[in-house]
Amino acid sequence: xxxxxxxxxxxxxxxxxxxxxxEPTIFELSVPDRxxxxxxxxxxxxxxxxxxxxxxxxxxxxxxxxxxxxxxxVAHYTRLSHRQYSVDLGAYPLGSCxxxxxxxxxxxxxxxxxxxxxHPTAPASMTQGWIELLVALGDALCEVTGMHAVTLQPPxxxxxxxxxxxxxxxxxxxxxxxxxxxxxxxxxxxxxxASVTLGGYETVTVxxxxxxxxxxxxxxxxxxxxxxxxxxxxxxxxxxxxxDIAEIAAMxxxxxxxxxxxxxxxxxxxxxxxxxxxxxxxxxxxxxxxFAVPHGGGGPGAGPVAVSERLADYLPGPLxxxxxxxxxxxxxxxxxxGRMHGWHGNALALVRAYAYLLANGSDGLRHVAxxxxxNANWIRTRLRGSxxxxxxxxxxxxxxxxxxxxxxxxxxxxxxxxxxxxEEGFHAPTVYFPLIVxxxxxxxxxxxxxxxxxxxxxDALIAIAEGASAADHDAPRLTPVGRVDxxxxxxxxxxxxxxx
Amino acid sequence: MGHYVPHTDAEIxxxxxxxxxxxxxxLFAVVPEALRLAGGLDIAQGASEFDVLDEMARLAAVNDACxxxxxxxxxxxxxxxxxxxxxxxxxxxxxxxxxxxxxQPEVAQGVLQVLFEYQTLIARLTGLDVANASLYDGATACxxxxxxxxxATGRSTVWVSQGVHPNWRATMATYARGTGHHLVEQxxxxxVTQWPTDAGEVEAPGAVVLQYPNxxxxxxxxxEARRTADLHGALLVVxxxxxxxxxxxxxxxxxxxxxxxxxxxxxxxxSFGGPYLGLLAVRQEHVRxxxxxxxxETLDVEGRRAYVTTLxxxxxxxxxxxxxxxxxxxxxxxxxxxxxxxxxxxxxxxxQVALRSARATRATREAVLAIDGIDPVANAPTFRExxxxxxxxxxxxxxxxxxxxYLAGAPLAGEYGPGLLIAAxxxxxxxxxxxxxxxxxxxxx
Numbered sequence: 001x002x003x004x005x006x007x008x009x010x011x012x013x014x015x016x017x018x019x020x021x022x023e024p025t026i027f028e029l030s031v032p033d034r035x036x037x038x039x040x041x042x043x044x045x046x047x048x049x050x051x052x053x054x055x056x057x058x059x060x061x062x063x064x065x066x067x068x069x070x071x072x073x074v075a076h077y078t079r080l081s082h083r084q085y086s087v088d089l090g091a092y093p094l095g096s097c098x099x100x101x102x103x104x105x106x107x108x109x110x111x112x113x114x115x116x117x118x119h120p121t122a123p124a125s126m127t128q129g130w131i132e133l134l135v136a137l138g139d140a141l142c143e144v145t146g147m148h149a150v151t152l153q154p155p156x157x158x159x160x161x162x163x164x165x166x167x168x169x170x171x172x173x174x175x176x177x178x179x180x181x182x183x184x185x186x187x188x189x190x191x192x193x194a195s196v197t198l199g200g201y202e203t204v205t206v207x208x209x210x211x212x213x214x215x216x217x218x219x220x221x222x223x224x225x226x227x228x229x230x231x232x233x234x235x236x237x238x239x240x241x242x243x244d245i246a247e248i249a250a251m252x253x254x255x256x257x258x259x260x261x262x263x264x265x266x267x268x269x270x271x272x273x274x275x276x277x278x279x280x281x282x283x284x285x286x287x288x289x290x291f292a293v294p295h296g297g298g299g300p301g302a303g304p305v306a307v308s309e310r311l312a313d314y315l316p317g318p319l320x321x322x323x324x325x326x327x328x329x330x331x332x333x334x335x336x337x338g339r340m341h342g343w344h345g346n347a348l349a350l351v352r353a354y355a356y357l358l359a360n361g362s363d364g365l366r367h368v369a370x371x372x373x374x375n376a377n378w379i380r381t382r383l384r385g386s387x388x389x390x391x392x393x394x395x396x397x398x399x400x401x402x403x404x405x406x407x408x409x410x411x412x413x414x415x416x417x418x419x420x421x422x423e424e425g426f427h428a429p430t431v432y433f434p435l436i437v438x439x440x441x442x443x444x445x446x447x448x449x450x451x452x453x454x455x456x457x458x459d460a461l462i463a464i465a466e467g468a469s470a471a472d473h474d475a476p477r478l479t480p481v482g483r484v485d486x487x488x489x490x491x492x493x494x495x496x497x498x499x500x
Numbered sequence: 501m502g503h504y505v506p507h508t509d510a511e512i513x514x515x516x517x518x519x520x521x522x523x524x525x526x527l528f529a530v531v532p533e534a535l536r537l538a539g540g541l542d543i544a545q546g547a548s549e550f551d552v553l554d555e556m557a558r559l560a561a562v563n564d565a566c567x568x569x570x571x572x573x574x575x576x577x578x579x580x581x582x583x584x585x586x587x588x589x590x591x592x593x594x595x596x597x598x599x600x601x602x603x604q605p606e607v608a609q610g611v612l613q614v615l616f617e618y619q620t621l622i623a624r625l626t627g628l629d630v631a632n633a634s635l636y637d638g639a640t641a642c643x644x645x646x647x648x649x650x651x652a653t654g655r656s657t658v659w660v661s662q663g664v665h666p667n668w669r670a671t672m673a674t675y676a677r678g679t680g681h682h683l684v685e686q687x688x689x690x691x692v693t694q695w696p697t698d699a700g701e702v703e704a705p706g707a708v709v710l711q712y713p714n715x716x717x718x719x720x721x722x723x724e725a726r727r728t729a730d731l732h733g734a735l736l737v738v739x740x741x742x743x744x745x746x747x748x749x750x751x752x753x754x755x756x757x758x759x760x761x762x763x764x765x766x767x768x769x770x771s772f773g774g775p776y777l778g779l780l781a782v783r784q785e786h787v788r789x790x791x792x793x794x795x796x797e798t799l800d801v802e803g804r805r806a807y808v809t810t811l812x813x814x815x816x817x818x819x820x821x822x823x824x825x826x827x828x829x830x831x832x833x834x835x836x837x838x839x840x841x842x843x844x845x846x847x848x849x850x851x852q853v854a855l856r857s858a859r860a861t862r863a864t865r866e867a868v869l870a871i872d873g874i875d876p877v878a879n880a881p882t883f884r885e886x887x888x889x890x891x892x893x894x895x896x897x898x899x900x901x902x903x904x905x906y907l908a909g910a911p912l913a914g915e916y917g918p919g920l921l922i923a924a925x926x927x928x929x930x931x932x933x934x935x936x937x938x939x940x941x942x943x944x945x
Contacts, residue, residue, distance in 0.1 A: 022805060026617050026843050036586065037849035043930035044859050049747050052858045054881050057719050059749045063624050067846040070586045077614065077840055081595035084610025088594035094603070101504055102598055105549045114560025117567055119574045120773030121910040123898060129562030130772050140543050155636040155774065156829040158816070166677055190817035194826035198647075199678040203821040241530040272528050273535045288829065292504075296833030297611035298601035298793065299634070300775030316674065338674030342577065342639030342667045342762070343773025355556055359503055361546030370524045371505040377527065378515050394530055418604065428604050433817075450506040451515065474801070479606040481800040486605075489798035489810040493787065495630045496620040500797070 010091035010453030011425045020480055023079045026066040027497045036070040083480040085427050087294070091449050091457060093379075095398045095430040095442025096189070096237055098267050098289035105359060106292060106352035115351050120343040124329045131328035134320035134344070137354040138304070144365070145261075145283045146276025147306035151315045153345040157264060158191040160284030160303030161231070163316060164260050165199030166337045167282055167307060168229050170314040171258065174335060179228035179257075185214050187237045187434040189264060201228055208436055212238040212391040214248060223251055229258035234278065235265045235396035237434040237442070239376060249279025258282060258311075266290045267446070268373055268397035271366030281308045291353035302349040316340045371447035372397040375454055379443055382458040386465040390437050398444035400437050407439055410468040414439040417464055419475040419483060424460040503546065566770060569905055571932050573864065575885045575923025576715070576910035577638060577665050578773060579743070579765045581853065582927055587767050587844050591837040601793075601829070605808040606800075611832060612807035615795040618839035625745040625842075626759035626781040627752025633793040633809075634835040635778025635827065638762030639671035642739055644780060644791040644825055645758045646672060646707055649735040650681055651789055651824050655706030657682045659728075661693040662915050663714030664739055687915070691718035691878025691887075695728040704732040711739040712751055716921065717861075717885030718878055719748065726755035735786075742766060742779060744883055746854025758782050767841030768834055777834040788814065791825035856926035857884040860933065864924045867937035873944060877912070877919050885923040887912060891944055894920040904939035 049058055068076070085092070092099035110116075118127055138150040154160040165182065172179050182201040184192045186208055193203040204222050209215040213236070230252050234242045242248065252259055261275040263285040270290070275283045287293045288301030295301065307315065316339055317332030360368065373396050380389060380399035387401035403414040418428035418441070430442040445454055464472070476482065494500055507515070512524070521527065528536065547555075566572040572580035595610060602608030602615075615633045622631035635641045642664070650656050660669060662685050669685070676683055684705070686693055693710055708729040712720045722738060729736040737758045738751035743765045751759045763777030764770075782790055788811060796810035816823040845853060861884045868874055868888060877887035890897055894911035897920060901908035912919040924933065 023613065025613065025620075026839075027620065030846075033848075035846055035848060036844045037584075037846065037852065039582070039852055039856060039926055040929065042856060042860060042926070042928065044856075044863050044933075047859050047862060049855060049858075052855075052862055053719065053747060053883060057748050057881065059745075059747065059753075062847050062851050063745050063750065065621065065624070065845060065847045065850055066843045067848075068843060070844070073840065073843055074586055074590050076843075077590045077836075078593065080610040080613055081593045082610070083613070084595040084599055085604070085607035086595045087598040087600075092600060094600055097600055099600055103504055103549075105552060107592075107597075108553060109556040112557060112560040113567065114557075114563045114565050116769040116771055117565035118563050118772045119566055119572060119580070119770045119907055120578050121574050121576055122564065122907060123895065125899060126564035126902060127772070129559040132562070133559045143541055143543050155640070155831075156827070158826040158828045159636065159640070162675070162678065162826060166674065169677060190815075190820050190823070191826050191828050193821035194816035194819070194823040197821045197823070198675070198826055200680055243530055243532060246532065246535065269531070271537060271541050273531050273537055277535055277537065286829075294597045294833075295600045295829070296831075297596055297599040297608075297836065298832035299829040300636075300831045300834060301829040337677060339639070339667060339670040340674060341774065342637045342665065342671060342776070345773075346636075346775040347772040349775055351556070355552050357543070358547055358552045358555060359549060362541040362543045364503060364546035365543075366540060367505050370527060371507055373527045374507075374512065374515055374519075374524065377519055381519055394527070396530075419606065422604060422607050427600075427607065430603075447505050451511045476606050480609045481606055481802075481804055481806040483801045484605040484806045484808045485798045485800065486808050486810070486812075489796035489808045490812070492798075493810065494797040495616075495787070495794055495810070496623045497617070498620060498623065499629070 010449045011456045023083065025497055026076055029068050029072055029076060030066040032067060034067045034069055036068060036073050090425055091453050092427040093429050093443045093445050093457060094427060095444040096264055098444060098446060100292055100446040101448035102292050102294040103356060103359065106355045109355040110348045110351045115348060128328055131320045133354055134350060135322050135328055137350055140357050141285060141304055142306050144270065145306045146274030147283055148309040149312035149315060150304050150306040151319060152304045152350055153316050153341040154303040154305055155341055155346045156299060156301045157284060157286040157303045158195060159340055160305045161191055161195035162198050163305045163340050164282040164284055165195055165201065167311050167314050168258050169199060170335065170337050171311055172228055179226050181227050183222060183227060183230040186436050188231065188233065189237065189262065192231050192262060212240045213242050213244065216244055219248065219251065223255050225255050227255055227257040229260055231260040231262055233262040233265055235268050238391055238400050239395035239398035240391060241396055245278045264289060265397060268369055270369040271362060272369050281311060287349060287353040292356045293349045293352045300346045300349055302346045302353065368447050375445040375447060375449060378454055379445055379458055383461060386462045398442060400440055400442045402437055403439040403441060406465060406468050411470060412468040412472050414441050416472040416475060417441060420464045420472050421460060422476040423478045426457055426460060564902060566907055570902065570907050571905060572907045573922050573924060573936055574907045574910050576921050577762055578770055579923060579925055580770060580927055581765050581925050583769060584844055587837060587840045591840050596833060596836050602809060605806065609807060612795050614836050614839055616797060616807050618835045619795060621839055621842045622779055623781050625742050627750025628759055628781040629784040630787050630790065631781035632790050633795055634831045635780055635792055636831060637774065637776040637778045638739065639668040641760035641778035641780050642668050643672050643675045645737045645760045646681060646709065647679065647824055648758060648786060648789045648791060649707030649737055652735060652786060653706035655703055656680060657684060657703040657705045658707045658709060659684050659686050659705040661686050661710040662688050663693050663716065663720060664709060664711045665715045666914060691716050691880035692720050695725065705734045707737050708734045709737040713741055713744060713883045716878055716887045717882040718880035719883055722751060722754035743854055743857060746850040747858065748883065763838045767837035775831055775834050777831050777838055789824065792827045792830055853926050857924065860924035860928040861885060863933050864922060867933055868922065868940060871941045885921060887919050887921045889919050894918060897943055900943035901939055906936050906939055
């Protein structure tokens with residue numbers, strides 16, 4: 001199958017696809033004494049600043065902010081939005097990021113005043129709906145992962161990882177067991193080793209074998225009673241299922257270590273298999289990946305952490321709990337590690353995830369995994385012959401191809417392919433990751449892209465490979481700006497308008 | 501297929517044939533039989549969008565939301581400020597909401613430029629040189645500031661004022677379980693921090709941390725904290741209230757090395773505590789230790805102004821186990837809200853928010869302290885929040901005041917003793933304040 005209909009819903013179809021004209025900064029649009037604000041009449045005495053606060057604390061001059069009309073303000077940010085690619089505009093096959101379509105119903109759910117206007121210190125008696133939602137979401141996440149209890153506090157995946165490592169530490173310390181090492185595969189996300197360091201552990205890296213999976217012999221040589229645990233992503237960052245997971249779990253448990261599941265790729269296995277059934281003790285989920293919380297240009301996300309029964313007493317608190325059939329409250333576990341967030345986590349992101357869960361249900365979640373895996377295998381198969389496929393075997397939700405031959409024959413690198421794809425109306429795949437693949441292009445179509453979009457994406461990638469030439473170094477040419485000088489930005493740092 | 505999977509049955513068959521598979525189950529042949537979930541997940545089947553929204557509306561309706569029926573006098577780090585339509589409508593454009601982290605700058609100039617503007621605005625509010633592109637919240641921003649200060653000074657003892665939000669201190673203590681940092685709390689006297697003159701037997705601090713104004717609403721003496729930090733060669737970390745920048749001297753002008761804060765007051769609803777916005781700014785000399793993303797201005801190949809995430813070698817995906825922070829996803833969309841709100845306010849609007857919040861707080865304080873049996877917790881000057889002792893438990897007062905249509909405040913506990921923390925913003929009117937005080941007088945009888 002090589003022909004598809006041209007009308008692909010996920011291809012940003014016209015070029016130039018976004019605003020080409022530069023937009024001045026808000027500071028350049030500012031006109032002294034212009035205002036957008038209005039305030040209600042308080043009916044209070046008009047005390048001056050000096051009446052309210054001792055003079056020694058008062059600023060000598062006001063902080064200068066942009067002075068614009070509401071009309072100019074809205075125009076400025078709207079024009080900036082036209083210089084921004086997004087899932088709502090087109091496909092976003094960024095491997096490892098699960099940039100699926102974000103259902104609009106979740107936006108409406110998270111905008112209900114009964115959620116947005118609730119103060120975090122309001123007592124449980126006044127926030128029963130909120131706590132019920134959190135309990136129900138927690139229960140569903142435990143079922144999806146096969147775990148026993150969950151904290152919803154961690155505001156992102158990396159915060160979830162650190163939570164998991166602190167739980168690991170608390171568990172071992174409670175057993176009078178000081179361990180120093182955490183094992184991670186060489187294909188792991190960078191957040192894993194960074195979190196290990198912040199958790200007070202040393203990283204020990206295990207290599208992948210020729211299958212792209214954890215090398216069991218290498219793992220055996222690093223396992224001892226100084227190992228606190230292992231962090232694994234399954235399917236791993238090559239998009240491959242760690243088939244030996246049961247054996248790995250047995251080996252790690254044998255030396256008293258714990259298994260941590262990095263949920264970055266949970267989308268692949270929803271309703272198919274569960275981390276808890278594989279033997280994992282701690283699981284974090286990225287609700288902004290698997291459960292369709294929109295990524296917001298880099299957050300807010302949510303990174304709940306679910307654990308097996310023996311770790312439940314250490315969870316951060318307070319935890320939302322069901323007290324009886326229709327009463328809900330808060331409880332802090334007896335040996336809680338403390339808090340991972342100032343309040344209850346990114347609560348409105350949790351509302352979105354819950355709405356997504358209800359809409360999909362058990363049947364819908366299974367379809368998500370099936371279609372995600374189907375799409376990624378379809379793309380890999382279509383690209384065979386045009387790109388190197390270092391691990392050409394059935395993959396899960398994403399596949400990793402390589403521009404290694406393109407580089408050798410045409411001097412065209414993975415970054416060039418990525419920039420060319422931007423010109424074709426698609427966001428680029430993840431490039432140069434995982435680190436163990438030369439010239440890696442990591443493609444995760446997600447389940448929400450249609451066959452027509454996949455066809456257009458594959459056609460574009462194949463055309464790029466077939467037409468590879470030195471001219472590709474000049475891509476992208478049809479985007480709001482051309483290739484950006486990253487070295488200059490670091491060399492002559494200008495991080496604020498005032499630093500220019 | 502599920503609601504958001506577009507494939508028709510015919511397309512699935514076609515795709516399976518292309519892959520040489522007979523069924524969708526065969527896609528998972530690599531999953532060992534013993535690990536496969538038999539019978540599916542034990543959660544309800546999917547529901548229509550409309551059924552889901554009904555259920556969400558039911559849950560939302562059970563909550564007592566702040567509004568005309570529950571006038572908010574609670575603060576404690578989460579404030580009931582005005583949310584102008586222009587800010588919400590613009591920030592929640594789908595291009596901002598559904599974008600990923602700007603890894604491909606050529607198609608992410610929108611988010612990158614807003615973040616560059618945001619960094620400029622936060623640097624100005626703090627009085628420091630450089631702000632990052634956001635952290636999770638005020639609590640985790642404190643953690644990152646402490647980690648930065650410890651790395652910069654090489655000393656892991658940290659003095660933390662008890663005027664710092666108790667949940668933020670709890671978060672700092674939790675993170676310290678991993679880093680091994682030694683947090684030493686310093687007490688308040690009449691609402692402001694009493695810094696010890698020497699470190700005693702223990703290691704001198706690498707960081708001194710205070711909140712300005714502090715959790716009880718009192719205006720701390722930042723200059724004195726600066727002197728304390730200098731005595732030990734420590735960095736001064738100030739957790740500030742960005743609204744205070746509309747009236748009070750900036751922490752940077754008072755000598756802070758690192759300023760953190762909670763950005764929720766600018767453009768984010770109460771939201772039951774999240775998502776909020778961690779602010780962080782540093783002096784230029786610490787820019788290479790700044791955690792998280794940083795956007796810089798540069799040029800594209802044609803010499804046009806362009807923006808890109810920069811000093812990337814600090815970050816976890818490159819430095820891995822040597823990174824000093826693991827943050828990846830942050831709170832970009834909330835930073836966008838904050839930037840737009842600050843632009844909506846402008847110089848004079850920021851001043852108005854601060855002044856009107858302080859006026860409402862003054863009026864509330866006068867009315868509340870005029871009630872027999874209610875006393876102030878401290879007499880130090882306050883800005884937009886104050887704490888009182890009540891003749892009955894604050895939790896009881898909050899429950900009873902709700903029946904009169906007011907969220908009375910945030911109950912105090914622990915080292916502060918029992919009491920109630922009360923805040924008023926520019927939204928509060930004389931009529932609401934009068935009503936609040938008369939209700940309070942009734943419920944404490």
